[in-house]
Amino acid sequence: MSQKITSYPGHEITSDELKEGKYLDIQYKFVPRYSWAAGVAISRFLDELKEGRIVARKCSQCERILVPPRMYCEQCYRPTDAWVQVRDTGTVNTFSISHVGTDARRLKTPILVAVVDIDGASPGMGILHNLGEVEPASIRIGMKVQAVWKQPSERQGAITDIRYFRPIEA
Amino acid sequence: MPILEKISQASQARHWTDSIPLEFHYTAGVAGEEFRRELKRNGRFLASECSKCKNSYVPARMFCPSCFIEMKETRTLEEPGYVYSYTTVNRNRTGEPNGPVTLALIRFEGVKGGIVHKLNVSEPSSVTFGMKVVSILKEASARTGALTDILAFKPA
Amino acid sequence: MLESPKELSFEASKMALDSAGLTLKDIQSVVSGSAPDAFDGVHMKGEYYLDGMGAIGKPHERVYVGGGTGVFTPIGGWWNVASGMYDTVLCVAEEKMSPLHPHPQYAFWSIFDQILERPLGTTLLWIFSLEMRRYMHKYGIKEEEIAEVAVKNKGNAIDHPSAQLGAKITVNDVMNSEPICSPVKRLDVSPPSDGAAAVVLVSEKVAKKLTDEPVWLDGVGWTLDSTHWTNRDLAYPEYVEKAAKMAYKMAGIKNPRKEIDIAEPYDPFDYKELHHLEGLQLAGKGEAPKMTVDGVTQRDGDLPVCPSGGLLGVGNPIAAAGMMKICELFWQLRGEAGKRQVKKDARTGVAQAWGDLMQVGTVAVMRS
Numbered sequence: 275m276s277q278k279i280t281s282y283p284g285h286e287i288t289s290d291e292l293k294e295g296k297y298l299d300i301q302y303k304f305v306p307r308y309s310w311a312a313g314v315a316i317s318r319f320l321d322e323l324k325e326g327r328i329v330a331r332k333c334s335q336c337e338r339i340l341v342p343p344r345m346y347c348e349q350c351y352r353p354t355d356a357w358v359q360v361r362d363t364g365t366v367n368t369f370s371i372s373h374v375g376t377d378a379r380r381l382k383t384p385i386l387v388a389v390v391d392i393d394g395a396s397p398g399m400g401i402l403h404n405l406g407e408v409e410p411a412s413i414r415i416g417m418k419v420q421a422v423w424k425q426p427s428e429r430q431g432a433i434t435d436i437r438y439f440r441p442i443e444a
Numbered sequence: 445m446p447i448l449e450k451i452s453q454a455s456q457a458r459h460w461t462d463s464i465p466l467e468f469h470y471t472a473g474v475a476g477e478e479f480r481r482e483l484k485r486n487g488r489f490l491a492s493e494c495s496k497c498k499n500s501y502v503p504a505r506m507f508c509p510s511c512f513i514e515m516k517e518t519r520t521l522e523e524p525g526y527v528y529s530y531t532t533v534n535r536n537r538t539g540e541p542n543g544p545v546t547l548a549l550i551r552f553e554g555v556k557g558g559i560v561h562k563l564n565v566s567e568p569s570s571v572t573f574g575m576k577v578v579s580i581l582k583e584a585s586a587r588t589g590a591l592t593d594i595l596a597f598k599p600a
Numbered sequence: 601m602l603e604s605p606k607e608l609s610f611e612a613s614k615m616a617l618d619s620a621g622l623t624l625k626d627i628q629s630v631v632s633g634s635a636p637d638a639f640d641g642v643h644m645k646g647e648y649y650l651d652g653m654g655a656i657g658k659p660h661e662r663v664y665v666g667g668g669t670g671v672f673t674p675i676g677g678w679w680n681v682a683s684g685m686y687d688t689v690l691c692v693a694e695e696k697m698s699p700l701h702p703h704p705q706y707a708f709w710s711i712f713d714q715i716l717e718r719p720l721g722t723t724l725l726w727i728f729s730l731e732m733r734r735y736m737h738k739y740g741i742k743e744e745e746i747a748e749v750a751v752k753n754k755g756n757a758i759d760h761p762s763a764q765l766g767a768k769i770t771v772n773d774v775m776n777s778e779p780i781c782s783p784v785k786r787l788d789v790s791p792p793s794d795g796a797a798a799v800v801l802v803s804e805k806v807a808k809k810l811t812d813e814p815v816w817l818d819g820v821g822w823t824l825d826s827t828h829w830t831n832r833d834l835a836y837p838e839y840v841e842k843a844a845k846m847a848y849k850m851a852g853i854k855n856p857r858k859e860i861d862i863a864e865p866y867d868p869f870d871y872k873e874l875h876h877l878e879g880l881q882l883a884g885k886g887e888a889p890k891m892t893v894d895g896v897t898q899r900d901g902d903l904p905v906c907p908s909g910g911l912l913g914v915g916n917p918i919a920a921a922g923m924m925k926i927c928e929l930f931w932q933l934r935g936e937a938g939k940r941q942v943k944k945d946a947r948t949g950v951a952q953a954w955g956d957l958m959q960v961g962t963v964a965v966m967r968s
Contacts, residue, residue, distance in 0.1 A: 298480045311459050317456055369730065372723065372780075402716070464709075510656075
């Protein structure tokens with residue numbers, strides 16, 4: 275059957291050719307604004323971040339303590355039962371040194387990124403955040419870290435109320 | 445069993461405001477590129493013709509949607525178009541008063557497809573179905589091959 | 601590419617029809633697949649591109665599970681045929697990523713949680729580098745072993761007529777390439793691409809009229825995990841395992857390592873091919889790197905993997921890349937892959953795609 279296909283069509287063009295105006299491309303910028311409702315669990319989570327605390331939800335059936343908190347347990351498929359304050363310390367589950375920004379442009383100073391498993395939550399309950407006050411080469415999986423908070427007056431009820439996590443000195 | 449705890453006061457509900465800004469640089473495609481070049485260079489509309497069903501389409505396209513074969517023949521439309529349908533708009537995209545602007549779907553005799561554009565008329569009520577119209581174009585030097593090279597259509 | 605999404609779709613659809621010796625009139629329904637609208641930059645792109653897929657006036661559905669869409673598209677076609685609704689279904693996957701500026705990566709920012717993750721300045725590369733690091737850590741895998749996948753796939757792609765990045769490279773080239781999001785380096789990653797790919801699925805009775813050597817879609821499987829990806833074991837894709845087991849059960853495969861002759865797992869990054877081979881039960885946990893280093897996954901090996909050249913070599917027009925794998929198995933299982941033909945007599949193959957917020961596995965088992 276494939277012998278009936280004698281050519282593979284397509285006109286390749288390069289980004290330089292587009293920049294030089296070889297083709298009549300059309301450009302649009304699209305900047306829609308959104309206001310996303312945080313919902314029941316994350317509204318409370320954000321309020322607690324503003325106070326310098328991390329909170330979780332507990333499912334009394336599987337006994338997991340869930341971070342980020344959710345009002346239902348996706349495993350037991352039932353409502354979660356209680357708010358639990360967890361610690362602002364944790365363990366680096368995995369990390370990366372990012373030389374690119376959101377739009378893939380190269381950064382002068384790399385961003386340090388990690389999944390931090392939060393102490394007091396169930397094992398493996400990590401959140402995504404940044405690392406700071408650490409040399410990239412000395413970051414290790416399993417490293418103990420603690421949240422560095424913004425000043426109370428600067429906090430706005432956002433994940434960025436935690437500036438980053440830094441290593442806890444041994 | 446539903447969620448056990450609800451937000452009882454609106455003041456407890458949080459929201460997060462941000463954007464998903466996106467920038468696109470579209471190519472017009474193989475046939476679209478030809479259509480735009482003809483508009484830019486010669487101020488004419490390019491149509492494609494199907495070798496099998498003999499239908500033609502404007503703007504030019506690469507393949508015949510009914511025969512599902514490539515259309516290699518093109519021709520420029522020399523005759524005036526006609527008003528297939530029209531509307532008058534009194535507000536802009538964000539809803540503020542603006543206009544009136546009369547818009548029409550312009551078709552061409554014996555050709556499928558068409559072009560939606562502004563219609564320059566002194567009185568919206570003077571527009572009629574089938575009214576012959578011609579395009580008003582920008583100067584050749586100012587044309588980029590965009591549909592905005594056409595300033596509007598006007599009665600022929 | 602210059603082609604518009606409609607035109608890309610037309611080219612692929614027409615080739616599939618020509619290959620099958622059919623015309624559009626013979627097709628009863630169309631199933632299409634494409635990843636986020638943000639790439640082509642057309643909201644409701646399924647409705648926009650459908651005339652390029654010959655779907656005007658026909659039952660048409662667009663299926664979508666992010667990067668898993670390519671293999672999900674023939675699964676959608678399978679529903680159409682297996683349900684008894686239709687005998688002939690055209691399945692087309694399309695993606696045009698180049699319109700998005702300054703880089704298609706940008707669209708991935710908005711798949712992250714808008715409140716808890718996006719404010720940190722996320723890129724999709726983070727998720728890959730975090731997963732790759734965890735995988736290496738758990739099983740003691742070296743970056744050099746992972747780089748072997750990029751070397752193999754880019755080399756295989758030299759023989760693919762539609763390849764974007766076919767090249768003869770070395771492990772050193774990968775190791776010395778620009779660090780992008782460590783441990784991910786420039787040559788560990790597939791490129792953004794424009795493309796389309798298509799197949800025709802027909803019922804058994806029609807297949808026997810069209811050819812003496814049909815390729816059967818014998819098993820399909822797909823599952824999704826939660827978007828709470830930071831709560832997940834990042835070293836092993838359990839959702840791929842579940843999808844694979846579903847497909848194997850349907851195809852009557854009891855021992856995949858013995859019964860699967862050839863595999864086209866999803867390889868947007870080199871370590872993902874390894875991750876997925878393990879999820880597909882074709883290698884033990886943490887054992888896929890050694891298989892690769894030992895040459896088992898080469899075209900002349902015991903289990904050829906990505907003989908097409910994969911996403912790393914052929915390119916990664918997301919949904920079309922997954923469908924490209926289905927096309928490759930079709931050619932390989934019929935012995936029509938030309939220079940890419942594997943050495944062994946391949947009769948049973950598996951294709952797999954992966955995506956969304958690292959949470960979906962889509963699997964198809966094919967036999968000749």
